[in-house]
Amino acid sequence: MRGVVFTGDRNLEVRELGKPEPGPGDVVLKMMASGLCGSDLTRYRMSSDRLGPTLFVAGHEPCGVVAEVGANVDSVRVGDRVMMHHYTGCDKCSMCRIGYTQMCLVQNTVYGSAADGGHQDYLLCPASTCVPMPDALSFEEGAAVACGTGTAFHAVKRLGISGVDTLAVFGQGPVGVSATMFGKAMGARVIAVDVIPERLALSEDLGADVVIDASKDDAETIIRELTDGEGADATLDATGIPDVRINAVDSARYWGRVCFVGEGNTTTFDVSAQIIHKQLTIYGSWTFSLSGLAEAANFVVNRNVPLKNLITHRYDLDQADAAYKLFDTGRTGKPVFIWE
Ligand SMILES: [Zn+2]
Ligand SMILES: [Zn+2]
Structure with missing residues (x-):
């Protein structure tokens, strides 16, 4: 399977990666849409020195279908359509308990920069980060809601x-x-x-x-x-x-x-x-909680918000270089990678 990594100074590579296996509490998502967000550009433009020695798969607007579940997972099932809340925390502190794992008082992990994110064919993540989507929301709309639009x-x-x-x-x-x-x-x-x-x-x-x-x-x-x-x-x-x-x-x-x-x-x-x-x-105002992600998605559907018009460019993962080059000009709406 493929994954996109930023290698520094507006360069990226589509790399061949091993397909992840779900551990206890984890799921593997088959990606269906992965949005490009402004904060991805910050990392795309970074020097290789600042990116550090370990390069993770980019993308923090993951949206897809549950393909595999690990042991002890009962919150989602294979086939569920989900958006991923792209952070994990300790799950015990006061911020994690209200669903703001990005504000974890112990340590947070942001997918797409400190863990492999959405720009890959399959994404490994805790089942607790998966937020079921309304049926009427498309995958590409779900990807947008998963960071920029939800924010x-x-x-x-x-x-x-x-x-x-x-x-x-x-x-x-x-x-x-x-x-x-x-x-x-x-x-x-x-x-x-x-x-x-x-x-x-x-x-x-x-x-x-x-x-x-x-x-x-x-x-x-x-x-x-x-x-x-x-x-x-x-x-x-x-x-x-x-x-x-x-x-x-x-x-x-x-x-x-x-x-x-x-x-x-x-x-x-x-x-x-x-x-x-x-x-x-x-x-x-910094992004949103786990339940806030669901709330934003439901608002889009229930109020007929014209979110689909925000998505102006669709790409295959193999076209990542062209996608980021164009997004970097600031002349697009939301570009997304999509899968059949
Ligand atoms: Zn915490
Ligand atoms: Zn973002």
């Missing part, structure tokens, strides 16, 4: 978005455009901001009321024009870029809410002027 759902939910809100979403990559889509599904007027035309076109397709090309126009000025000079009720940053984070904070109205989702970098704020005196509420 967006929970960030928008944290902001408490409703029909009275104007939500401005900064960054329209797969996570940001998913936030646009969910903001719309939760009733808000949504303003989508990016600098790449292909992304803004996808934002409109997924429900944005207004799109702003920040390479041409000042986002904060337009957001104020659209909100009687006051600013958006809620803003979300999906870029992690310091200047854009500052834009997200400054575009929020007095008493507004701001959610940071995009990772990395250091950002400096004048806390008194930009945050305290505006009475802002600032959230950080």
Whole structure:
């Protein structure tokens, strides 16, 4: 069987690997879809020195069918359609007990970087990480929900978005455009901001009321024009870029809410002027719990969220090099590897 490993500086290899055997408590998933997520690009771009001596199979949006179960597995059966919550922890601490194994107080493991992830024909994982999918959700949609889209759902939910809100979403990559889509599904007027035309076109397709090309126009000025000079009720940053984070904070109205989702970098704020005196509420939001994964998937199905339109490119695993080269340009929606 095949698996994709990043070898450093935007190089990758499709390697021949041995098929895994499930130990007690484990399952082997036959992969059906494996998404490409923005944080995969961070590792794809890393130098070989920073990747370290042990290279794991990439991909942390695994979705497939249970092919084999090990001893003592009764939570899933062969043939079940599942998404994988791509983390493991100690299963005993307070964070693991509420399903946030990524926040394990002892030690977490992230699949796709510290364990073999979804870009392979068969994936070995604990049965406890498998989340059954609604029948109406396709495998490629399940893969998207398994990281980027699920992350967006929970960030928008944290902001408490409703029909009275104007939500401005900064960054329209797969996570940001998913936030646009969910903001719309939760009733808000949504303003989508990016600098790449292909992304803004996808934002409109997924429900944005207004799109702003920040390479041409000042986002904060337009957001104020659209909100009687006051600013958006809620803003979300999906870029992690310091200047854009500052834009997200400054575009929020007095008493507004701001959610940071995009990772990395250091950002400096004048806390008194930009945050305290505006009475802002600032959230950080990192992915979701095990039950949160199921909740996001059910929302997509029950509210007819147009998630399938997010998936713009489909590849065989053998085309991994081309897939990552294109994703690296930022001009796609969500690319996925798919299996027949
Ligand atoms: Zn733990
Ligand atoms: Zn991700």
